[in-house]
Amino acid sequence: MVFSSKFPVFAVACDVVALTLREGVxxxxxxxxASSVFRGRWALPSGFVRQTESLEQxxxxxxxxxxxxxxxxxxxxxxxxYGDPGRDPRPERVVSVAWLALGADLPDxxxxxxxxxAEWVPLTEAYGRELAFxxxxxxxxxxxxxxxxxxYSTVATAFCEETFTLPELRxxxxxxxxTELDNRNFQxxxxxxxxFVEDTGEVIRGRGRPAKVFRRGSATTLFPPIMRR
Numbered sequence: 001m002v003f004s005s006k007f008p009v010f011a012v013a014c015d016v017v018a019l020t021l022r023e024g025v026x027x028x029x030x031x032x033x034a035s036s037v038f039r040g041r042w043a044l045p046s047g048f049v050r051q052t053e054s055l056e057q058x059x060x061x062x063x064x065x066x067x068x069x070x071x072x073x074x075x076x077x078x079x080x081x082y083g084d085p086g087r088d089p090r091p092e093r094v095v096s097v098a099w100l101a102l103g104a105d106l107p108d109x110x111x112x113x114x115x116x117x118a119e120w121v122p123l124t125e126a127y128g129r130e131l132a133f134x135x136x137x138x139x140x141x142x143x144x145x146x147x148x149x150x151x152y153s154t155v156a157t158a159f160c161e162e163t164f165t166l167p168e169l170r171x172x173x174x175x176x177x178x179t180e181l182d183n184r185n186f187q188x189x190x191x192x193x194x195x196f197v198e199d200t201g202e203v204i205r206g207r208g209r210p211a212k213v214f215r216r217g218s219a220t221t222l223f224p225p226i227m228r229r
Contacts, residue, residue, distance in 0.1 A: 011092045017139055045062045059097075073103050084134065104160055147177055
């Protein structure tokens with residue numbers, strides 16, 4: 001039996017804004033498309049959602065296929081949906097559910113499937129590239145989400161290794177916010193935010209005063225928040 005509907009047929013895709021710090025610089029994962037649509041153009045990792053998977057599973061699969069990243073490598077959260085007519089040149093209407101993926105010093109990507117090259121691109125350079133689809137808009141939305149989340153959540157620790165010093169955590173904020181922070185003021189805010197970080201009792205000795213070593217705490221939200229200028 002064939003069913004007809006007055007409503008148009010939609011395809012659902014996922015796009016991923018994957019961010020990491022490489023040598024202290026905020027970078028985004030871009031892939032060079034090898035498929036027929038926008039072939040040779042740079043884009044965010046993206047693909048269609050399969051009938052047998054959830055939206056989150058589709059995003060995780062795209063990261064695995066186009067960059068070789070596993071689910072444990074990143075913190076993944078839904079960003080927003082994009083469905084303007086004409087955002088995709090294919091005949092069917094394509095609505096995309098975008099995701100934000102954050103990870104600490106993620107490895108060089110290993111692309112597969114519909115991407116022939118993938119690389120971590122410094123954010124300022126990525127903004128200068130002509131990205132496929134509406135990925136320039138999605139990229140900017142993802143970066144702004146990451147910047148705002150650093151104010152009221154503990155997600156900054158996603159950019160750190162399992163243990164870290166407060167100067168290393170401060171450099172995360174400086175890289176993501178693209179600004180300089182006062183060291184003493186930052187340390188005071190971090191250590192007074194309940195559950196943000198935990199002191200491991202270890203120190204790193206070198207030139208100057210020994211640096212205490214911390215791990216991420218149990219909190220997911222920051223109180224009081226650490227606000228941008």
